Amino acid sequence: MIRVLVADDEPLIRAGIRMILDSADDIDVVAEAGDGREAVRNARETAVDVALLDIQMPVMDGLTALAELGRAAPRVRVLILTTFGERDNVLRALGHGGAGFLLKDSAPDELIHAVRAAAAGNAYLSPAATRHVADALASPTATARAEEATRRLDGLTARERDVLALLGEGLSNADTGRRLHMSEATVKTYVSRILTKLDCDNRVQAALLARDAGLHTGGV
Template sequence: MIRVLVADDEPLIRAGIRMILTSAEDIDVVAEAADGRQALELAREHAVDVVLLDIQMPVLDGLSALAELPRYAPGAKALVLTTFGERENVLRAVTSGGAGFLLKDTAPAELILAVRAAAGGHAFLSPAATRHIVDSLAATPAAGARAEAARRRLAALSPREREVLDLLGEGLSNADAGSRLHMSEATVKTYVSRILAKLQCENRVQAALLARDALS
């Protein structure tokens, strides 16, 4: 069983997430927290595999809790589940080392998939979250040196890989990108893996932001 802790200051949100996750036979919600500090203590106490963290919480916010999580539960993976309001929060979320980022209107099946991916050691970033992050940062052009460095890194990609990357930046899933490019979902997945390796990016959000910087 995948042991999950849900941290959100709204009881109804926690109850909804619990209901969704426990509908999966391989997931067990073993604890709930109303703030980031409580989340850290419970993560250690219950030896959880995955922690779902809301960003906006009292006492200690979700991203601060994310930064401290390795000290409390070294093996736990974190998923940031949020509405993403401020640009600063988006930047912190991208660089804080979470196993994934999802919007609160994520479909139930996608939430379950994200928990399974995180438990398996894989980063999960929903297409909607990817698009939201890129759009949130679009108003901030990259500095000249950063833009030039991004363009040099993207030069390693083939024309087809650039096409796939552009669609990732639009927030398309692998299946939707495959439909647009007349490829199978498996082929797109292979391209995404190759793109991340060439660009030395950990996830599709980092790759999409690199592409955005190159256009600045």
């Protein structure tokens, strides 16, 4: 069972999210919070797998709470849920180690899918958020980022680059294993090694590096 914390300062929004998530047999909303500070406290004190954080909350906003959770409860995977799709918010969420970003007008099935993906250790970006990331990659600094990403990937073996390319496509460990004819445990070992070599805190950051470097699967 995936145990979820929902943090939003609007009770009706929390109730709606709870109703959607509780409709899934494998998801259980075990805690709620009306502000970021309460969310951090609940996540630290409750066995939570995934936290859904609104960006605009009183006392402590969602992005600040995300950074705090990285220190106080690093086991918790965090999805940022908001009505605001500005590029800077998306990039800040990913930079702070968020497992994904989706908008409040996302379809119920997308919300459930995002929670499952985060719980499985995978990154999730809504289509709208993906467009913002793509816009950022097309900015004037994209060339410099591409050069830096390429340099950092130079230390990877050919097989590690294959795994990273599929990670960049958002594939799960299981799907990556099927594509590369590896066991899921072997893929996990590769991912851990890749994160260490690239000095990345999570899969999302590694995936963005892969995209910056223009890494492709080459038909694997």
